[in-house]
Amino acid sequence: MNNEINLDIEQxxxxxxxxxxxxxxxxxxxxxxxxWDEYGDIFRFNSHVSDIEAGSVLFENDGSFELIRGxxxxxxxxxxxxxxxxxxxxIENVAVEEKMNGYNVRVVDxxxxxxxxxxxxxxxxxxTERIQNLLEHRFFDxxxxxxxxxxxxxxxxxxxxxxxxxxxxxxFFVFDIREKKDGRPFPLHERRALVREYGFRxxxxxxxxxxxxxxxxxxxxxxxxxKKGHEGVIIKDPNMVLQPVKYTxxxxxxxxxxxxxxxxxxxxxxxxxxxxxxxxxxxxEWNETEEEFMARCLRLGESILRPxxxxxxxxxxxxxxxxxxxxxxxxxxxxxxxxxxxxxxGLDVVFSPVRKIGDxxxxxIKKINDSTSDKTLGIVQGQLWS
Amino acid sequence: MNNEINLDIEQxxxxxxxxxxxxxxxxxxxxxxxxWDEYGDIFRFNSHVSDIEAGSVLFENDGSFELIRGxxxxxxxxxxxxxxxxxxxxIENVAVEEKMNGYNVRVVDxxxxxxxxxxxxxxxxxxTERIQNLLEHRFFDxxxxxxxxxxxxxxxxxxxxxxxxxxxxxxFFVFDIREKKDGRPFPLHERRALVREYGFRxxxxxxxxxxxxxxxxxxxxxxxxxKKGHEGVIIKDPNMVLQPVKYTxxxxxxxxxxxxxxxxxxxxxxxxxxxxxxxxxxxxEWNETEEEFMARCLRLGESILRPxxxxxxxxxxxxxxxxxxxxxxxxxxxxxxxxxxxxxxGLDVVFSPVRKIGDxxxxxIKKINDSTSDKTLGIVQGQLWS
Numbered sequence: 111m112n113n114e115i116n117l118d119i120e121q122x123x124x125x126x127x128x129x130x131x132x133x134x135x136x137x138x139x140x141x142x143x144x145x146w147d148e149y150g151d152i153f154r155f156n157s158h159v160s161d162i163e164a165g166s167v168l169f170e171n172d173g174s175f176e177l178i179r180g181x182x183x184x185x186x187x188x189x190x191x192x193x194x195x196x197x198x199x200x201i202e203n204v205a206v207e208e209k210m211n212g213y214n215v216r217v218v219d220x221x222x223x224x225x226x227x228x229x230x231x232x233x234x235x236x237x238t239e240r241i242q243n244l245l246e247h248r249f250f251d252x253x254x255x256x257x258x259x260x261x262x263x264x265x266x267x268x269x270x271x272x273x274x275x276x277x278x279x280x281x282f283f284v285f286d287i288r289e290k291k292d293g294r295p296f297p298l299h300e301r302r303a304l305v306r307e308y309g310f311r312x313x314x315x316x317x318x319x320x321x322x323x324x325x326x327x328x329x330x331x332x333x334x335x336x337k338k339g340h341e342g343v344i345i346k347d348p349n350m351v352l353q354p355v356k357y358t359x360x361x362x363x364x365x366x367x368x369x370x371x372x373x374x375x376x377x378x379x380x381x382x383x384x385x386x387x388x389x390x391x392x393x394x395e396w397n398e399t400e401e402e403f404m405a406r407c408l409r410l411g412e413s414i415l416r417p418x419x420x421x422x423x424x425x426x427x428x429x430x431x432x433x434x435x436x437x438x439x440x441x442x443x444x445x446x447x448x449x450x451x452x453x454x455x456g457l458d459v460v461f462s463p464v465r466k467i468g469d470x471x472x473x474x475i476k477k478i479n480d481s482t483s484d485k486t487l488g489i490v491q492g493q494l495w496s
Numbered sequence: 497m498n499n500e501i502n503l504d505i506e507q508x509x510x511x512x513x514x515x516x517x518x519x520x521x522x523x524x525x526x527x528x529x530x531x532w533d534e535y536g537d538i539f540r541f542n543s544h545v546s547d548i549e550a551g552s553v554l555f556e557n558d559g560s561f562e563l564i565r566g567x568x569x570x571x572x573x574x575x576x577x578x579x580x581x582x583x584x585x586x587i588e589n590v591a592v593e594e595k596m597n598g599y600n601v602r603v604v605d606x607x608x609x610x611x612x613x614x615x616x617x618x619x620x621x622x623x624t625e626r627i628q629n630l631l632e633h634r635f636f637d638x639x640x641x642x643x644x645x646x647x648x649x650x651x652x653x654x655x656x657x658x659x660x661x662x663x664x665x666x667x668f669f670v671f672d673i674r675e676k677k678d679g680r681p682f683p684l685h686e687r688r689a690l691v692r693e694y695g696f697r698x699x700x701x702x703x704x705x706x707x708x709x710x711x712x713x714x715x716x717x718x719x720x721x722x723k724k725g726h727e728g729v730i731i732k733d734p735n736m737v738l739q740p741v742k743y744t745x746x747x748x749x750x751x752x753x754x755x756x757x758x759x760x761x762x763x764x765x766x767x768x769x770x771x772x773x774x775x776x777x778x779x780x781e782w783n784e785t786e787e788e789f790m791a792r793c794l795r796l797g798e799s800i801l802r803p804x805x806x807x808x809x810x811x812x813x814x815x816x817x818x819x820x821x822x823x824x825x826x827x828x829x830x831x832x833x834x835x836x837x838x839x840x841x842g843l844d845v846v847f848s849p850v851r852k853i854g855d856x857x858x859x860x861i862k863k864i865n866d867s868t869s870d871k872t873l874g875i876v877q878g879q880l881w882s
Contacts, residue, residue: 185880196878355880374773379765384881387760390804391875394812404794407801411793418776419789426780489777492582494571494741495770 115144116151122168125175128160142168145233146454152220154231155180163293167231171220178257179293181214181229184344187357188391191325197355198347204324205298205348206331208314209356210283211272211341212263217241217282218290219250226262232455235447236437237262243440244282249308259286261313266438268448268475274339279438284312285344295350318348328357329396336361360406363388364413372417373431375482386410425486432460432476439471501530502537508554511561514546528554531619532840538606540617541566549679553617557606564643565679567600567615570730573743574777577711583741584733590710591684591734592717594700595742596669597658597727597751598649603627603668604676605636612648618841621833622823623648629826630668635694645672647699652824654834654861660725665824670698671730681736704734714743715782722747746792749774750799758803759817761868772796811872818846818862825857 115137123133136142136159145152155166165180187193198204215226215237224245226237245258262269264277275281284305287296296304305312319327328343335342342358363385370377370385389410393403421431439445445464452459452475462474489495501523509519522528522545531538541552551566573579584590601612601623610631612623631644648655650663661667670691673682682690691698705713714729721728728744749771756763756771775796779789807817825831831850838845838861848860875881 183882185882188875188881189878192876192878193880194878197880371776374776379769382769383765386800387804387881390757390760390801391808393801394805394808403801403805404798407797408790408794409797410800411795411797412790414772415776415779415789415793415796418773419780422777422780489574490578492575492578492580494579494583495574495773496569496571 117144117153117170122153122175126160126162126168126177149220149225149233152233154227156230165229165231167216167227169220176218176290178216178218178227178290179288180231181216181259182293182353184354184356186388187345187355188388189395190328190357191395193355193357194321194324194328194345198321198324198345198352201321201347201349201352203318203320203348205318205346206316206324206328206343207285207298207346208316208335208340209342209344209358210261210263210275210285210313211270211362212261212267212283213237213269215241215260215262215282217245217250217258217260219247219254224250232451235444235451236268236439239439239441239444240280241282245310246308249310255290257288257290258284258310259288260284266436266472268435268437268452271435272339281311284310297350298346298348313344316343332357332359335359339365358388360389360392360409364409367410367413368417371414372421373433373479373482374418374421375485376479421482422486422490425483426490430483431479431486433479435475435477437473437475438467439473440469442471445471445473503530503539503556508539508561512546512548512554512563535606535611535619538611538619540613542616551615551617553602553613555606562604562676564602564604564613564676565674566617567602567645568679568739570740570742572774573731573741574774575781576714576743577781579741579743580707580710580714580731584707584710584731584738587707587733587735587738589704589706589734591704591732592702592710592714592729593671593684593732594702594721594726595728595730595744596647596649596661596671596699597656597748598647598653598669599623599655601627601646601648601668603631603636603644603646605633605640610636618837621830621837622654622825625825625827625830626666627668631696632694635696641676643674643676644670644696645674646670652822652858654821654823654838657821658725667697670696683736684732684734699730702729718743718745721745725751744774746775746778746795750795753796753799754803757800758807759819759865759868760804760807761871762865807868808872808876811869812876816869817865817872819865821861821863823859823861824853825859826855828857831857831859 119133120130123130141156141159142153143156144150151169153168155162155164157164163180163182167178169176194204214229217224217226224241224247225233226241228234261283262280263272263275263283264280265271265273266279287301287304288294302312302315316331328345331343336359339361340359341362342356344354344356346354366385367382370382389406393406398406424431437448442464449459449461458478458480460476460478465472505519506516509516527542527545528539529542530536537555539554541548541550543550549566549568553564555562580590600615603610603612610627610633611619612627614620647669648666649658649661649669650666651657651659652665673687673690674680688698688701702717714731717729722745725747726745727748728742730740730742732740752771753768756768775792779792784792810817823834828850835845835847844864844866846862846864851858
């Protein structure tokens with residue numbers, strides 16, 4: 111499938127300032143890859159090309175090309191105070207916004223309809239349906255040159271299910287607005303004003319703090335967010351010239367570990383390792399009492415062993431291990447579209463029968479984790495660890 | 497250096513049942529690699545070749561070739577009861593010996609002198625000096641066809657320093673005796689009798705247990721060993737026909753983690769991960785009370801965060817992180833030989849001035865862990881985690 115390229119290669123290459131032969135080569139190597147079905151003329155970048163980030167997306171809209179830039183990778187502070195001093199010493203104040211725990215999408219108009227592009231540059235059918243009801247199209251008519259970057263958050267979330275935000279189903283929180291042509295971000299307060307004007311929801315703003323006082327203020331914010339099970343913050347140059355920095359709560363690191371160790375054989379070693387390391391640095395920076403330190407040790411150990419134990423016991427009881435999530439749609443057709451989308455991405459999923467609730471349809475999704483199930487079953491049957 | 501091959505390639509190839517061209521190719525690819533200095537005509541296998549294990553060693557002794565087989569890899573039980581049932585169902589009883597925490601060496605006679613071969617097949621100058629005083633040469637004169645496999649254990653240990661065994665300096669504990677020609681192991685009780693006859697020390701024997709009762713007996717042994725800070729056990733077919741299986745104490749897993757997290761950026765992700773996973777399975781198999789489970793969680797978390805915190809604080813205080821160990825020799829020349837040996841293996845080591853104690857010389861060794869020191873220093877100075 112998809113052998114036919116729905117694109118004028120010469121024109122597209124010219125728009126990207128690449129030679130046609132280089133562009134053809136990138137297509138052939140699937141570094142630039144074509145979408146499918148109704149989005150068959152949308153192309154995504156599977157890795158970095160020249161100054162274009164991985165996850166960037168190219169398509170023709172109304173006869174002219176558009177490049178939607180990928181999500182810039184935000185680096186993480188391990189020790190907050192030195193990280194703020196080293197990375198923001200050229201400015202007076204940093205602005206702090208919440209980093210919510212969901213999944214990133216970029217929203218743009220495509221042929222008169224809003225589409226939601228994932229981090230990798232796929233068009234997610236579920237997010238695309240949801241976004242129609244969450245964002246007013248008027249914004250995109252009035253600002254055809256802008257891309258809205260935000261977080262999809264809530265319990266009806268097939269990727270990162272979180273109940274901590276007091277959201278009934280799924281909502282979209284803007285955290286960035288950028289120009290299509292060069293990816294230039296709006297200054298923070300301009301962006302917040304614009305988002306407010308259209309009534310979109312956006313990531314919470316905690317204030318601006320002087321470089322000298324930022325670390326202690328952010329530590330206090332992080333402790334409060336941690337208590338609520340929220341993820342963390344993004345520390346930004348209000349003018350969005352310097353690169354933002356992220357920092358997260360211990361409780362969120364541990365929540366990640368709890369999820370990872372349910373599926374211990376699928377979880378990436380680096381994913382696990384980096385979360386453990388964050389705990390080590392935060393513990394030192396917070397200069398904890400022995401009691402606080404022991405509470406952190408216990409929290410870390412429990413985040414690892416309790417979910418893993420649960421998985422082993424499930425397999426001992428003859429079950430398979432699966433990751434449960436849920437979607438809620440208005441258009442029943444989205445269910446099948448989303449299922450085939452996940453399968454195309456290589457996921458093994460089981461969809462429950464559809465339940466109608468009000469004017470919407472609810473489906474439970476089980477992502478099957480064969481690797482952890484099989485490995486655990488082997489051990490339960492006496493297999494050795496090589 | 498070492499460009500000249502001190503070996504008759506045709507004869508050596510014939511002895512190994514390889515073609516001369518294959519043997520030459522293995523030398524060229526450094527799969528078979530020559531030692532240096534006085535051991536320049538000893539060759540080691542850097543990986544598996546035909547049925548010859550990695551770590552095997554080839555040399556000429558008295559005009560005939562000898563192949564010293566590598567250490568067979570022993571697989572690990574994650575859940576003891578099913579592992580014993582699945583792996584030893586063909587026999588009535590399993591024998592249980594202690595697995596000590598030190599480093600493995602093989603001892604053979606080479607040109608009239610005992611040499612100690614490490615797991616990788618190197619001749620360790622320190623272990624070689626020590627072994628002269630620990631094993632009587634008479635055994636090797638009377639049994640020229642045998643190789644002695646054992647563990648070097650104690651505080652004067654440059655590889656794995658342990659104070660838990662009530663050993664003053666360094667001692668050698670036999671755990672295996674094998675035939676040179678085919679690597680066939682001695683049956684356990686024959687081996688123990690032979691070792692006793694020559695007065696060598698050997699790994700403790702805990703008894704033989706029926707397959708049905710072995711798991712509960714071994715669990716009790718493991719809990720006692722854990723309390724003493726010892727490592728674990730090897731479960732063996734007394735006839736040494738079936739492959740042995742190892743199983744370790746929670747306290748030993750945690751001790752490994754404590755060491756690994758002091759040097760968190762050097763430690764292998766898989767090394768860390770596998771130790772954490774062992775805790776998860778043991779916790780389930782032992783059917784722990786909530787109190788025991790929480791104690792295990794705390795022990796795990798503390799094994800990770802306390803040593804890591806110590807390293808971060810050391811770097812904050814301007815220090816570099818190093819792994820301290822110690823050697824004790826009779827012949828002062830061994831010190832330089834051992835230092836250049838470690839440097840050849842790529843280690844960055846600092847040797848303290850020599851102290852004379854009785855008729856021996858003591859040297860403290862610092863292994864410099866640049867990777868953890870540099871990474872931590874970067875973070876202390878505000879570097880971000882990508």
